[in-house]
Amino acid sequence: MTALLYLVGVLIFVVGLAASVGLHELGHLIPGKLYNVKVTQYFVGFGRTIWSRRKGETEYGVKAIPLGGYVKLVGMIEPGEGEDETRVRSRNTGMFAQLVADARSAEYEHVGPHDHHRLFYKLPWWKKIVVMGSGVATNLVIAFLLFAVVFMGYGVDTPTQTVSQVSACVKVVETGTDPGDCTAKDPESPAKKAGLLPGDRIVAFNGTRISDYDELQTLIRGNDAGAATLVVERDGKTLTLHTSTTVTDLPSLEDADASVKAGFLGITPAQVRERQGLGYTVDTMASGTWETLKAIGSLPPKVYHVARAAVGLEKRDPNGPQSVVGAGRVAGEIASHDGVSAMERLTSILLILASLNLFLGLLNLVPLPPFDGGQIATTVVEAVRRGIARVRGRPDPGGIDAAKLLPLTYAMAAVILVVSVILIYADVVVPIHLPSN
Numbered sequence: 001m002t003a004l005l006y007l008v009g010v011l012i013f014v015v016g017l018a019a020s021v022g023l024h025e026l027g028h029l030i031p032g033k034l035y036n037v038k039v040t041q042y043f044v045g046f047g048r049t050i051w052s053r054r055k056g057e058t059e060y061g062v063k064a065i066p067l068g069g070y071v072k073l074v075g076m077i078e079p080g081e082g083e084d085e086t087r088v089r090s091r092n093t094g095m096f097a098q099l100v101a102d103a104r105s106a107e108y109e110h111v112g113p114h115d116h117h118r119l120f121y122k123l124p125w126w127k128k129i130v131v132m133g134s135g136v137a138t139n140l141v142i143a144f145l146l147f148a149v150v151f152m153g154y155g156v157d158t159p160t161q162t163v164s165q166v167s168a169c170v171k172v173v174e175t176g177t178d179p180g181d182c183t184a185k186d187p188e189s190p191a192k193k194a195g196l197l198p199g200d201r202i203v204a205f206n207g208t209r210i211s212d213y214d215e216l217q218t219l220i221r222g223n224d225a226g227a228a229t230l231v232v233e234r235d236g237k238t239l240t241l242h243t244s245t246t247v248t249d250l251p252s253l254e255d256a257d258a259s260v261k262a263g264f265l266g267i268t269p270a271q272v273r274e275r276q277g278l279g280y281t282v283d284t285m286a287s288g289t290w291e292t293l294k295a296i297g298s299l300p301p302k303v304y305h306v307a308r309a310a311v312g313l314e315k316r317d318p319n320g321p322q323s324v325v326g327a328g329r330v331a332g333e334i335a336s337h338d339g340v341s342a343m344e345r346l347t348s349i350l351l352i353l354a355s356l357n358l359f360l361g362l363l364n365l366v367p368l369p370p371f372d373g374g375q376i377a378t379t380v381v382e383a384v385r386r387g388i389a390r391v392r393g394r395p396d397p398g399g400i401d402a403a404k405l406l407p408l409t410y411a412m413a414a415v416i417l418v419v420s421v422i423l424i425y426a427d428v429v430v431p432i433h434l435p436s437n
Contacts, residue, residue: 009335
């Protein structure tokens with residue numbers, strides 16, 4: 001492992017992460033300013049300020065820890081009952097009431113006499129959704145563009161009908177495990193029995209002409225221990241070979257975490273890099289979105305198992321969640337990996353960043369504060385309430401008081417912090433490495 005290349009990979013990832021965060025926050029900043037909302041701060045990162053500069057009413061800056069960012073849109077919290085932007089009272093009637101009062105006071109301490117029409121809560125509901133949803137949309141667009149650059153510009157390794165390797169035996173494949181070397185007890189693979197050799201190009205299976213590897217794989221898996229006749233091209237000649245496929249446990253093509261009983265021949269296809277079209281990128285983005293949503297839904301139990309692995313109670317799942325520390329480590333290992341070209345390393349890191357942007361965009365749609373989806377959800381509920389009241393001829397029920405959601409916001413922030421600490425600790429003590437390392 002070359003230390004310099006490892007460092008370069010980590011730096012590319014960190015810069016890409018910071019750029020993704022910065023562009024996400026620009027997604028809030030730009031429409032906020034277009035709608036004339038007062039914006040006092042735009043920062044990338046958290047912690048100590050490294051650099052900042054004020055331009056007009058907005059302070060722009062970078063902080064030490066590039067794990068997030070924020071835009072201060074004044075007026076996210078409405079004044080309380082009986083208050084306005086110039087009279088926000090302090091209450092000492094309890095911890096919760098004081099928390100709400102302090103939040104309101106901090107929200108309006110920089111509101112000048114000419115700013116009252118520029119507060120976020122006074123925007124129409126659809127403009128609020130545009131402002132909050134544009135950050136999410138930015139991450140999704142970044143993900144799509146990165147996928148498109150890799151798939152349409154560089155290409156994808158695509159399996160072909162040509163045989164690269166022939167398995168010597170049949171071994172039971174358990175998901176996530178290495179079946180290991182053949183033993184004397186393992187039966188000979190159907191491919192070896194047939195006499196297949198590396199370099200053979202399979203053109204027909206049981207009388208069906210093959211146009212690509214996906215067709216061949218489907219026919220083999222569906223052949224349930226039946227007789228198999230293969231027509232292959234070898235050294236310019238056409239040969240017909242006979243064997244019988246075996247049924248064994250193989251990883252499911254639909255669910256990477258499951259295994260299924262399927263026909264087995266015992267070949268590894270040769271691969272060629274092919275540039276893909278727009279449809280491939282769209283399909284990949286769609287399937288990636290679905291898989292990411294499932295991953296977000298299953299995050300709590302997976303984090304629990306990561307915590308157990310971190311203290312040595314179980315083995316860590318190589319397909320489980322990672323922190324940005326773990327993702328950065330993987331990017332470093334990719335950059336310093338021997339046997340692949342510099343372009344392959346770069347595109348692999350770009351795919352990590354694409355997946356990260358897809359994850360961040362969808363995670364921010366969770367309808368709970370402090371995620372963007374929390375503000376979007378309250379805005380939608382508020383608009384529906386007002387719409388129903390208007391149709392029924394009733395008084396305007398008013399907006400949803402975001403200040404009263406602060407306890408939930410802090411609770412969710414605490415959960416995010418705990419999850420982050422668990423994942424970062426696990427990535428330090430039981431890191432996930434590339435399979436080849």
